[in-house]
Amino acid sequence: MSYAYDSEDLEREREIGIVGAFGWAVIEFEVVLFQKFLVMSGPTSFITEEMFRKYLLNMEAKGYISPLEFLGKRAWKRLVIETEIEEPAMTPEEVIKFIAEVQExxxxxxxxxxxxxxxxxxxxxxxxxxxxxxxxxxxxxxxxxxxxxxxxxxxxxxxxxxxxxxxxxxxxxxxxxxxxxxxxxxxxxxxxxxxxxxxxxxxxxxxxxxxxx
Structure with a gap:
């Protein structure tokens, strides 16, 4: 899922920022994670809580994080570190091109x-x-x-x-x-x-x- 209002670079940058907001923690409450992200990213990267939740759902689909309930509250578990999502995944067209180049x-x-x-x-x-x-x-x-x-x-x-x-x-x-x-x-x-x-x-x-x- 990609957002119409974001470029791919900005999307990836914010995903890295969200993973970075976990800090040393593996599990973090969604509300706390949102606040930490806002503090770390600064005023220029301000997003609403609804937009933030869409990022979380998108990152879940990519396998970066997974949702869970912790102490009766919605929380998220980090599955990757920042460096593992710095490079964007290749599109199907890029995969085909890469395979063709290797074969050639x-x-x-x-x-x-x-x-x-x-x-x-x-x-x-x-x-x-x-x-x-x-x-x-x-x-x-x-x-x-x-x-x-x-x-x-x-x-x-x-x-x-x-x-x-x-x-x-x-x-x-x-x-x-x-x-x-x-x-x-x-x-x-x-x-x-x-x-x-x-x-x-x-x-x-x-x-x-x-x-x-």
């Missing part, structure tokens, strides 16, 4: 970890591709025939072919690097086209430096 942060963290894992995998696969090509290609310029492409040129050719299709990729290898066909086909089947494309891109971009012969 969690998703970003997951994506970041997944991205880091993906990069590590692509670099490992890039190493495997290079080792495979090194095993089937001449290791020096003297050993390589004039018409043979360099390792990096084959990487570029495989990359372009795989962008077209898996079949084009395999056809390129079969035509240009036959000894590498089976091991590279196995890498493709094991890791998938997307990961192989990323790994070829890693080699091309120099993230996995390959020293030219």
């Amino acid at each position: 942060a969690g998703e970003k963290k997951k994506k970041k970890k997944a991205g880091e894992h993906r990069i590590r995998e692509s670099k490992t696969l890039a190493d495997n591709i290079i080792r495979t090509l090194e095993q089937v290609m001449p290791g020096t310029r003297k050993q390589r025939k004039p018409w043979e492409s360099s390792l990096l040129e084959h990487v570029e050719g495989m990359h372009k072919a795989l962008i077209e299709s898996k079949e084009e990729f395999l056809n390129y290898i079969k035509k240009n690097i036959p000894p590498a066909y089976q091991p590279l086909q196995k890498l493709l089947n094991t890791n998938g086209e997307e990961m192989l494309l990323l790994s070829l891109r890693v080699i091309e971009s120099g993230q996995r430096a390959y020293p030219p012969h």
Whole structure:
């Protein structure tokens, strides 16, 4: 329950003042509590007894205080301290927003970890591709025939072919690097086209430096 004549900040301020009016007491008569509140809050916070009772009922609904009869008179029991009501409770909309923000942060963290894992995998696969090509290609310029492409040129050719299709990729290898066909086909089947494309891109971009012969 909120009061039309009060802002939320003023409402919370007065609720804190009412709890503070209990002092060290846990139970206080309503009449005494009202008088103590008026004294502690000063003339600028003057409210009528009827308004004060509405605050008490509202605070009861929030679980801050509870009513009881003590020595035949109406009294109230304090259930919280001032610091426990200094922050306003979140509205349903704020709760939804807070949950969404937490979930979004969690998703970003997951994506970041997944991205880091993906990069590590692509670099490992890039190493495997290079080792495979090194095993089937001449290791020096003297050993390589004039018409043979360099390792990096084959990487570029495989990359372009795989962008077209898996079949084009395999056809390129079969035509240009036959000894590498089976091991590279196995890498493709094991890791998938997307990961192989990323790994070829890693080699091309120099993230996995390959020293030219």
